Amino acid sequence: MENCRKFLIIGLGNAEEQYTGTRHNIGFEVVNSFAKKLSVSFQSSRHAYIAEGKYKGRSLILIMPTTFMNLSGKAVRYWMENEKIPAENILVICDDIDLPLGSLRMRTKGSGGTHNGINHIIETLGHSNFPRLRFGIGHDFAQGYQIEYVLGRFSSAELKIIEPAIETATEMILSFTTAGATQTMNLFNHKKSADE
Numbered sequence: 001m002e003n004c005r006k007f008l009i010i011g012l013g014n015a016e017e018q019y020t021g022t023r024h025n026i027g028f029e030v031v032n033s034f035a036k037k038l039s040v041s042f043q044s045s046r047h048a049y050i051a052e053g054k055y056k057g058r059s060l061i062l063i064m065p066t067t068f069m070n071l072s073g074k075a076v077r078y079w080m081e082n083e084k085i086p087a088e089n090i091l092v093i094c095d096d097i098d099l100p101l102g103s104l105r106m107r108t109k110g111s112g113g114t115h116n117g118i119n120h121i122i123e124t125l126g127h128s129n130f131p132r133l134r135f136g137i138g139h140d141f142a143q144g145y146q147i148e149y150v151l152g153r154f155s156s157a158e159l160k161i162i163e164p165a166i167e168t169a170t171e172m173i174l175s176f177t178t179a180g181a182t183q184t185m186n187l188f189n190h191k192k193s194a195d196e
Helices: 023-038 069-083 116-125 146-150 156-178 181-188
Strands: 006-011 043-045 048-055 058-065 090-096 104-107 132-136
Touching: 006 023, 006 069, 006 156, 023 048, 023 058, 023 090, 023 132, 023 146, 023 156, 048 069, 048 156, 058 069, 058 156, 069 090, 069 116, 090 116, 090 156, 104 156, 104 181, 132 156, 156 181
Parallel strands: 006 058, 006 090, 090 132
Antiparallel strands: 043 048, 048 058, 104 132
16 A cells, blocks of 8 residues: 555656757656755656656655656666655656647646657556656747757746746646545646737
8 A cells, every 4th residue: 555655756857958958858847846846856866867856745856867858668667666655656847849838738648759768768667557657848940940949948938937937837736645646636737828
């Protein structure tokens, strides 16, 4: 029963300094913000930066993989096995170009679409039945410029939408760990971002 109260919260991104603050690293930004809420800090460990905290009797393990985005599954599988956390108790936070800027959607399963990090986790675990929180970064780019867009940084105008959405994302993580995925989806998935 102890593992029912243990959660692995994964923010996806690229750990190299040149990627800090890019759209593709919004998973890192959310998990960093969440760590501040829990008053915990990250340490370098196997395949990831890791922080550990408590909330309402739950043990929360926060990781930011250091494996490069397209090898994220390596870190996820390692820490799931190391901490003996079942797939339903993990939450992967990632950017999503198919959602409007600042829009947040939680799902309990599904394909990774064009997201290499999610696809590698699916490939590594051998299934797609794990919760994820998709953070909309919009798709304001010309055809053929997707890579430049996701590896670019938010404008000051965009940050006015992104920053409150990060705060909402941290609330969704807390809800996920206490109320569960279904109730969290019912509470938050219908809400619109400031950009919608």
